[in-house]
Amino acid sequence: MSKIRGFEKVSTFKDINLPVRATKQAAGYDFEAAEEIVVPSIWKSGIATALKAAFNKEDILMDEKTLKQVKPVLVPTGIKAYMGEEEFLQLCNRSSNPLKNFLLLGNGVGVIDSDYYNNDANEGHIMFQFLNFGLKDLTIKKGERIGQGIFLPFLKADNDHSETDRTGGFGSSGK
Numbered sequence: 001m002s003k004i005r006g007f008e009k010v011s012t013f014k015d016i017n018l019p020v021r022a023t024k025q026a027a028g029y030d031f032e033a034a035e036e037i038v039v040p041s042i043w044k045s046g047i048a049t050a051l052k053a054a055f056n057k058e059d060i061l062m063d064e065k066t067l068k069q070v071k072p073v074l075v076p077t078g079i080k081a082y083m084g085e086e087e088f089l090q091l092c093n094r095s096s097n098p099l100k101n102f103l104l105l106g107n108g109v110g111v112i113d114s115d116y117y118n119n120d121a122n123e124g125h126i127m128f129q130f131l132n133f134g135l136k137d138l139t140i141k142k143g144e145r146i147g148q149g150i151f152l153p154f155l156k157a158d159n160d161h162s163e164t165d166r167t168g169g170f171g172s173s174g175k
């Protein structure tokens with residue numbers, strides 16, 4: 001069978017499942033966490049203190065360490081995806097994540113470009129970036145379903161001559 005679009009395991013991950021659609025007509029392929037990982041509550045980072053200070057009209061002082069803790073956590077899936085040149089994989093949250101676990105995607109939706117597959121930096125490893133708005137830290141277990149991926153076509157504008165090759169992910173284009 002010729003390869004059109006699909007999923008493979010990143011070489012360093014063995015004991016994981018490839019994404020599947022849960023039902024006959026489900027649009028999204030459900031992704032699982034490839035390892036156990038903690039997503040800290042954003043409120044533990046000192047934001048609560050800062051907000052209190054803001055209400056009291058005090059200066060908000062946040063050190064570097066505190067600010068860094070507010071970053072989303074990249075949850076590894078151990079999965080890479082291949083697809084057509086004019087397609088991408090859209091990563092979306094599961095509806096139950098905010099409802100049950102206060103988990104939001106930091107980037108709203110994730111865009112997996114077709115040239116991310118097998119890139120030199122990380123082989124095309126797909127990550128979900130989560131922020132935990134709950135009051136408690138959340139442990140995501142290995143094998144837990146964390147999000148979904150939907151393959152979609154995209155359109156190009158007139159006079160589009162982009163020839164730049166991708167070298168990595170998450171800010172690798174340097175802009």
Ligand SMILES: O=c1ccn([C@H]2C[C@H](O)[C@@H](COP(=O)(O)OP(=O)(O)OP(=O)(O)O)O2)c(=O)[nH]1
Pocket residue numbers: 091107109110111112113114115116125126127128129168169170171172173174175
């Ligand atoms: O939730 C996401 C979003 C992106 N990616 C990977 C696939 C994508 O092809 C690459 C780059 O994503 P994007 O273009 O959205 O980020 P960027 O900040 O523009 O990085 P770059 O400069 O590498 O394009 O990172 C993920 O694994 N998960």
Ligand SMILES: [Mg+2]
Pocket residue numbers: 173
């Ligand atoms: Mg980009």
